[in-house]
Structures are given as C-alpha cells and as structure tokens.
Amino acid sequence: MAAVTSAERAQVRNTGSGAGRSAGPGRKPAAGSLRNRLSAWDRRFSPYLYISPFFLLFALVGLFPLAYTAWVAVHDWDLIMGQGEFTGWENFADVLGQRDFWVALRNTLSIFILSTGPQVVAAIVIAYMLDTNLRAKTFWRMGVLLPYVVTPVAVALIFSNLFSQRFGLVNSVLESIGIGGIGWHSEVLPSHLAIATMVNFRWTGYNALIFLAAMQAIPRDLYEQAEIDGAGRVRQFLSVTVPMLRPTIIFVVITSTIGGLQIFDEPRMYDQYGRGGTDGQWRTLTIYLYELGWTRSDFGLASAVAVLLFLLIVAIGIINFSITRRIADAEAADRRIRRQKGAR
Template structure:
C-alpha cells in the first residue's frame, strides 16, 4: 500500500513569531496609559513632590530664600511644647464642633424634606446647594456685616426682642460662633444633597411594610432610615471633619478687619486663629518655612486622628 510522501513544513522564522505573538501588558494598552498619564504627571508635579519637599523642609531651618540648615527633630519637639499651636488646635476643635453637628442635623432634616417634596424639587435642590459653590470670600464679607456690632442684622434682631447687643467679632466666643455659623450655612446644602442621594437608595417597600405594621414617622426614621443611612452618615462626618479642621478662608476674611497683629492673627485674643491660620502666620508672616512645614504635618496628624475617631465611633454604633 502506497503512502503519501511527507511534506516538510517551512521553519518558523523569528519575524513570523514576533508578528503572531499577542501583545500584552503595557505594549498592548500603551495608548490607554498615555490617555491617563496627564493626571498622574500633574499629581506628581503638584501633589506628591510638594508633599515630599514639605517633609524634607520640616527638618530644616529655612527662610524661603537662603540656604537650608539641618535642624533634625528640634522643630517637632518645639511644636509639642508650642502653646500657640495647641491654642489654635483648641480653637479649631471648638469651631468644628459648633459647626459640624448642627450642620449634619440640618442637612439630614433638609434631605428628608426634599425627599418628600412633590413639586419644585429641582428648585429646592439648587437653592440649598448654591451656598457651597458661592465664593467663600464674598460670603465671609457679607457675614462680617451681618455680625457687625453696631449695624449688624443679628444685633438688630436681638434689640428687636429686647436683648442687648453682642460684640460678635470682638469676643472669643462671639468669634467662634460667627465662624461656626458661616461654616454651617456654607456646607448644609452640600451635605443635604449627599443625604438625599442616600435616602433615594432606600427601597420604598420598607416604609410601606413599616406603615402596615403600625410604625409612626419617628419610629420609621430611627429604625429604618438612620440604620440604612449609616454609610452615608460616615462619609459626611469624615468629609466634614477633614474640611472643618482645615478652615482658613472663613476666619481669615471674617476677622481681617479686627486683627490686631497680622492678617493671620485670628482676631482679639487669637480666638479665631485656626490651625491652618497659624500655619500661614508662621510661614508667610514670620518667614519660617521650616517650622511652618512642621506645623503643616502636625495639622495632618490631627486631622487623621479625628477622622479615625469619628470613623470608629460610627462603626461601633453600627455593630451595636
């Protein structure tokens, strides 16, 4: 029986192998990496490099122009004993407390009202969100007039009901109350929109089942709404902590006409000098960029610490 002659296959060349081999990794998706590279390049140039440089500067004495002098940990040791820094930390915590908790309560109530509104929903949302996109400098100037001692709207209302005037921008607690009111007005609408988005993800069947079981409005709110809104509440609390502890424009603009020492002094008795305001004072008023960088890292640690505390408190209540 005859067999077919064997046919020799041509050898596979290196060129054919390179052509048929599929490309993987960076070679295959290089155009996608190029498309997203501007973000990372900008983050590297204006984010990561400045952060690393500030950490390096914090270990030196530097006036911003001359040569750097190695200081080691001496500036951080001085920071731990700096009464002015810890005074600014106390001012910031008090202002943050006066602003954050009323703001979260008002934002949640506003979100519930917006969620139950039938007509003009978009108009209400725009009106409540408008303060968060308004220039904080312009708003602070307006609030400075509102809390003016002689011609302010707040004192006019107090006199109308028979109370005495309050020197809001010249007393320690008046300054803190004015700054906290400004921050509450600025961020209530923004957080209300976030709460509203969370409320709209709760299934309506849960509320219908609760009404069938005879639950009232208050029971429904505390047994259904709040437990399901806990992740959103945690997000709002952490974001409010980060932004509130870094307040700068509010006291700087609101108190610039009453500052005794400098633009960043925080008003009489330094009652409105927040941590970031103290950082700017050390860096740009005193031209001490090394110690200013150490203050900035101290602020970072304070913000991280409070964010972790808030996160743990909300998580613990959720586990209970």
C-alpha cells in the same frame, strides 16, 4: 480617607462574590504560547496600569509636596532666602512650646465640632423634607445648593458684617429682644459660633443633596412595611431612613472632617486683619500656619505646623476609619444573615 473607605467597601463586595471568580480565568493550563502568556500578563497587570495615572499624579502633586514639607520642617527656611541650616526637631519643639499653637488647636477643634455636628443633622433633615412629594422639586433642590455657589469670601464678608459687634444686624436684633450685645469679635465661643454659622450656611445644602441622593436609593417598600406596622413619619425617619443612610453619613462626616480641620477662608475674612483676632480668639491652625509662613517668613515653623496638622487629620481619620470598618463589618454580617435566611 474617602478612597480608603470605598476600597474597603469594594473589598467587602469582592469577598462576597469571591467564590465565583476562583473558578474563572485563573485556571488556565500552564503551558502557554506567547499569546497565552501575553494575555495572562494582560489580565494580571492591566488593572494596575489603568489605575496608575491617578497614583502617578498623586505622587507628583500629593506625595512629593507632603514629603517636601516634612523636609522643610526640619530646616531653617526663609520664604525669600530659602533653605538654611538643618535644625532637626527644633521647629517642632518651638511650635509646641508656643501658646499660640495650642490656642489655634483649640480653636480648630472647637470650630470643627460646632460646624460639622449641626451641619450633618440639618442636612439629613433638609434632605428628608426634599424627599417628600414636593411641587417644583428641582426648584427646591437647587435652592438649597445656592449658598454653596456663593464664594466663601463673599459669604465671610457678609457674615462678618452681620456679626459686627457694635452695629451689626445680629446684635441689633438680639438687643431688641433684651439680650445684651454679644462679643462676636472679642470672645472665644461667640466668634467660633459665628464662623461655624458661615461654614454651615455654605455646606449644609451641599451635604443635603448627597443625603437626598442616598435617600432616593432606599427601597420604598421599607417605608410601606413600616407604615403597615403603624410607624409614624418621625418613627419612619429614625428607624428606616437614618439607619439606611449610615454609609453616606460616614462619607459626609469624613469629608467634612478633612474640610473642617483645614478651615481657612472664613476665619481669615472674619475681620479686617485676618489674623484671627487680637488674642487669637478665632485663629485656626491654618491661619497660624499662614501667619508663620507668609507674614513672618519662617517656612520652617510653618511646615512644622503643617506636618502636625497632617498628623492630627490622620489621627482623626483613623478614628473615623475604625468606626467605618466596624459598621461595614456589621453590615456584611447582616447581609450574610439575610442571605442565609433567603436560602432557607
């Protein structure tokens, strides 16, 4: 999705400068020596040649596995014994008929929402604070990135210990202020919150740095103007910073959508078994997929889940894409209006 958005943006930019280009190289005399023809081909085909390595590699390591997964999904397929009979949609029907699948879908969406939402908000706020005049800037900036450097497995081990139901630190603290022990490992929502906390711990700083980079590109005179107009810090943040960050917000939302729907390490390491709880309280789609494929050896079912997960991500991606386009269109319109004003 990220690639599509940047392409989309590029397209918007191109149409902006399109008038200039048509007057250029396209208008050569048709009659040509070999040299002319070669250079015409060069101009026409070279760009594709230059970008082809990416697409060739993508076809090999992206498209092929994708297609092969779909192929496996319509067969009986054992992890060790390999391909079995063609079964058509049976695997899909099987998976969709399992309560486990729907529980996993619920968990995935719930953890995704609980992690992505707060993460983006917190990252923007942290970035805004880092953007002010701090002493020892690099220190603070590296500081927020530190959790990102820790491996997710280590994070999960530490957090699952903190969230231990009986003797964990979190519950001890809560009990001391009079809140009864929360079932971090037995109840659905608390376990999702705990896992979302791990995800947020790890990714908020990373996203904050992306936002920080975008913030520094915001022209300072906008803030000066806002200040002259009497806007306070909060008003400046809401009316200048956030709107100017829109494309970056969309980028971060899309990348964390893809990551969030595929969350695996954190729930896998959340307890000693790694199966997502005795009742599937925090079993996500990827955990379910792993269990079907590697524990039960049924690659057919696992691939069916993979295909369904892919479709889910595409569906959510399309929603994101349409939002992106609308905002991009709105911006292009803005720019046009601004340019017209400038011409006048």
